[in-house]
Amino acid sequence: MQDRLPALEELETPCLLLDRATLGRNLAAMSGRMRSHGVALRPHLKTAKSAAVAKLATANEAGGITVSTLAEARHFAAHGFTDILYAVGIVPARLDQVAALRRQGIDLKIIIDSPDAGRAIASHGDEFAVLIEIDSGAHRAGLDPASPLLLEIGHILNAARNVTLLGVMTHAGHSYHCHSTQEVAAIAETERATAVDAAERLRRSGIRCPIVSVGSTPTAVHARSLAGVTEMRPGVYMFNDLDQLALGSCGPQDLALSVLTSVIGQYPERNRVLIDAGALALSKDISASEFMPEAGFGTVVGYDGLSVVDVNQEHGFIGSRRTLPFDRLGIGARLRLWPNHACITAAAYDRYHVIDSELDGGTTVVEIWERVNGW
């Protein structure tokens, strides 16, 4: 721990600023939404990768979380989380690590979508808790719910004495490419119905299937019914970003994560200002561009129409259709940027500098929260 918290103007740039007040509102809104649906919230920590955020996100929930790497699983286990879903298809080489965490009392659940993976788990000496991944239209991973493989995998797991088959899970990642909230709502309904149908197919074959797990931030926000669903796994709703804003999952007041950067050069002859947040500090993710082409690699907080129009490794180029306000953008001036995709941008940093807009307008660092990156 540092002796004292740095002042905002002392921070090395680029760095991450996380507004605790906005985070708190985002967490409360999603908790309320899931409570009204009668569905458990199992927040996905792939975005935040922070035990401090996980504690806030689960404060009024059952406590279960979702992770995207075993590094996250180990980190959250070390911080007292015991109910963890590892939501990326397991490979046999990772079963020993999963078993080691389970022997420490961590109820680490894994997912599969192939008979091969099912047989590898069934022939392992340790006990596992498994969900079957279903494809609800994203065509990333998961089984077609009508596929004969669903029952084949169900029977392999059900017959294995070392396996508890918990149910099914799906992720409607294609909700990130919708052109309207109506379209998101339709995908949310498909996500729900597909998962519920798969669970029902298993149940009709005499296989228990207590968990029906779905989720993405857009579908969590816009689902009209979650009948039959038992838990939801959104992640980026905690912070939000330009991509979620463009998709209608949040409003501009719901953006909690920004990158603090310094102006390092001024080039009025080409209407450009250079900043020290480039491809590493912002990532090359331009997902918001699908619906918000002017977002570039990030937009400048408090400067309408200014965005990062290009990036090199450690250089970002700020541009605008209008003449830039060069008098306010002198060398050393500090700017905040809204990132396109919080999950990807945040991964370049090992900590959050926490601010609080309700406390003092977000003008001081009130806490520092560590992140767990890598694998």
Add this chain to the structure above:
Amino acid sequence: MQDRLPALEELETPCLLLDRATLGRNLAAMSGRMRSHGVALRPHLKTAKSAAVAKLATANEAGGITVSTLAEARHFAAHGFTDILYAVGIVPARLDQVAALRRQGIDLKIIIDSPDAGRAIASHGDEFAVLIEIDSGAHRAGLDPASPLLLEIGHILNAARNVTLLGVMTHAGHSYHCHSTQEVAAIAETERATAVDAAERLRRSGIRCPIVSVGSTPTAVHARSLAGVTEMRPGVYMFNDLDQLALGSCGPQDLALSVLTSVIGQYPERNRVLIDAGALALSKDISASEFMPEAGFGTVVGYDGLSVVDVNQEHGFIGSRRTLPFDRLGIGARLRLWPNHACITAAAYDRYHVIDSELDGGTTVVEIWERVNGW
């Protein structure tokens, strides 16, 4: 330090593999090239960010290095490097940190391209060594060499008792977008001539200008003359990548850096295999696509025509125009990927697993080298 080195098959995926043999050949080739030009090699460590690599890269050189962040400067200073050029425009808020390193005996050189930055340095209490950044056509940072600002800054620095004006530097970053090696050679000549002309302008005004520093990997490889240049600062040549391959800076046998990944799903119905190297493990950099559209987010080593066609945070989608060889791509199968842009991909990892293709075909981990990320 770990008790023993892991076997290749024990490595957690995704992870970075660095072939020491290829690295050594790349370093020797660039050293030989610069020696034949009579130009000092000041390797840019923004790609490798590793003291072990820096030691090899400077083994037969003067020892000076280039860095892109103060975190790199501190790291290399701690590992015995004393001649360091920080090649991103300085902001006044960083001068205290630069001065602190200089007081420790580190000859940390900084760059500027504005009178404002020059005056901030001149009015600081500590001593600094400064180069003026020139724009040789990349239009990122730097002065037009014909601009009156060049002499204005020169005189500000020359008059300051706490400043040693060392010379000029430029980076022809637009060499990354050339369609032929002839075009690269032409940009290399412009890079050289622009920097030399700027130095001559300063000298004609009675300002000493001992250093004329240029460099990028493409221009370092294809420059025909470096007359008047005193040092070259390429970086990615150490590892190379698909982007450099597409640009003609290297051949396929010169790729030293790959990402090791595991297959986590098979989807023959859509001719896709899913791997555990996604947007974080590979980055969203698709720079090679400008000339090599089939490169996607990376190509699969040893599998002609297979590439990563899309990425989510922790998922990569392998596809091909042909039917994938699913029998060789079962769940858990390990693949190596050539990244688009080594500098950006490597930044997701905290270490290199070093292999040696000349020792044993690269089948065991022979060393582990740490990286310094962040700011």
